[in-house]
Amino acid sequence: MRRVVVTGIGILCPIGDDEVSVLENVKNKICSIDKITHYDTIDREVKLAAELKNFNADEYFDKKEQKRLDRVNQLGIVAARRALENAKLTVEEVEQMNVGVYVSSGIGGLGTIEKEHERGMKRGFDKVSPYFIPMAISNLTASNIAMDIHAHGSCQCFVTACASSTNAIGEAFRNIKDGYEDIIFAGGSEASITELGIGGFTSMKALSTSQNCKKASIPFDKHRNGFIMGEGSAILVLEELEHAKKRNANILAEIVGYSTNCDAYHITSPAPNGEYAAMAMEQAIKEAGIDKKDVDYINAHGTSTDLNDKYETAAIKKVFGEDTNVFVSSSKSQIGHLLGASGAVETAISIFSMKGNILPPLVNYKNLDPECNLNFVTDINEYETKYMLKNSLGFGGHNATLVIKRY
Numbered sequence: 001m002r003r004v005v006v007t008g009i010g011i012l013c014p015i016g017d018d019e020v021s022v023l024e025n026v027k028n029k030i031c032s033i034d035k036i037t038h039y040d041t042i043d044r045e046v047k048l049a050a051e052l053k054n055f056n057a058d059e060y061f062d063k064k065e066q067k068r069l070d071r072v073n074q075l076g077i078v079a080a081r082r083a084l085e086n087a088k089l090t091v092e093e094v095e096q097m098n099v100g101v102y103v104s105s106g107i108g109g110l111g112t113i114e115k116e117h118e119r120g121m122k123r124g125f126d127k128v129s130p131y132f133i134p135m136a137i138s139n140l141t142a143s144n145i146a147m148d149i150h151a152h153g154s155c156q157c158f159v160t161a162c163a164s165s166t167n168a169i170g171e172a173f174r175n176i177k178d179g180y181e182d183i184i185f186a187g188g189s190e191a192s193i194t195e196l197g198i199g200g201f202t203s204m205k206a207l208s209t210s211q212n213c214k215k216a217s218i219p220f221d222k223h224r225n226g227f228i229m230g231e232g233s234a235i236l237v238l239e240e241l242e243h244a245k246k247r248n249a250n251i252l253a254e255i256v257g258y259s260t261n262c263d264a265y266h267i268t269s270p271a272p273n274g275e276y277a278a279m280a281m282e283q284a285i286k287e288a289g290i291d292k293k294d295v296d297y298i299n300a301h302g303t304s305t306d307l308n309d310k311y312e313t314a315a316i317k318k319v320f321g322e323d324t325n326v327f328v329s330s331s332k333s334q335i336g337h338l339l340g341a342s343g344a345v346e347t348a349i350s351i352f353s354m355k356g357n358i359l360p361p362l363v364n365y366k367n368l369d370p371e372c373n374l375n376f377v378t379d380i381n382e383y384e385t386k387y388m389l390k391n392s393l394g395f396g397g398h399n400a401t402l403v404i405k406r407y
Helices: 019-027 063-067 071-086 091-096 110-123 132-136 140-149 161-177 195-203 241-246 272-288 306-320 339-355
Strands: 004-012 099-104 183-190 232-240 253-262 297-299 327-329 387-394 398-405
Touching (some): 004 339, 071 099, 071 110, 071 140, 099 161, 161 183, 161 232, 161 253, 161 398, 232 339, 272 306, 272 398, 297 339, 306 387
Parallel strands (some): 099 183, 297 327
Antiparallel strands (some): 004 253, 253 398, 387 398
């Protein structure tokens, strides 16, 4: 059986844009949530988000390129370039190898959709940009990355809401494991801090309306009241182990298990008691060939919404037992919810933390909810994690779990 390892990571997220900055901000329990600056929120209920403060497209793309790339495409391309460099690969090498690109987005070019609709209302819809459709559709981040790094293998975009990039990594793991490709750039990108994006989630009562940055994204806390939108991208370079060894690659971690399924229950609510989320965890652990007690840490989906956190807790207890002491945290307490990119970004943060021998914390957690009474990591603990789970749960009932091993 072919083994699959991670040999590079590129990241742009609200707490950093490389391993050093991310790990430093994890250690310092930095919460990136702040006032929205992308548009005026004076008459809006939701005023907070986790934005990328230092991203400047001019540093990476000329004006012509910027006209044909939505922000979601730009973030994904930059993260992929950084992953390429981190993996010690070149475009010339990629072109000669069996390399795929599996990069997801939950929504795609939402900023472009807003902008071009406004233009159409003013000038007529026959006058919208000829780049509108390529900038809006979700798969074009993956395609643009493939063109940028000259990857000619399978190019796919898994759109499963907030499970999208976890599915992308998992399906890439399977394809390499089964011999279809040697390397796959896998992850996600999202840029939905827009008036329409925030407005849509506000109207469905999914977002926190708190104006206190420390009380807005508080997964599993009794006083949680909705999630906070984040933005960014993470791309992982997954590679067959022997292929990685032959080129003397730097191996960051190993993917050893994956499972995905569907609640088939409701368009937004997880299934009560977390039955199918539990099944995804159990099947991923089975594929990894380990015992449940071998799992040290779970990076939970943990959105800070009432039902998600309650039912994910139930799922974890169903797998690990009512009195489980497995460590649990949610990176959304630091970076908000990056929708389709959340799984990849949170996997990257978890791998950085694993390498740094710490457990990523659940920041700003204060109040115990009896229905969410797990062993939460609230302080920085030095710990040598051997196996961790990454959970992602998406609207529509999508469940996905990865098992990641220290290499």
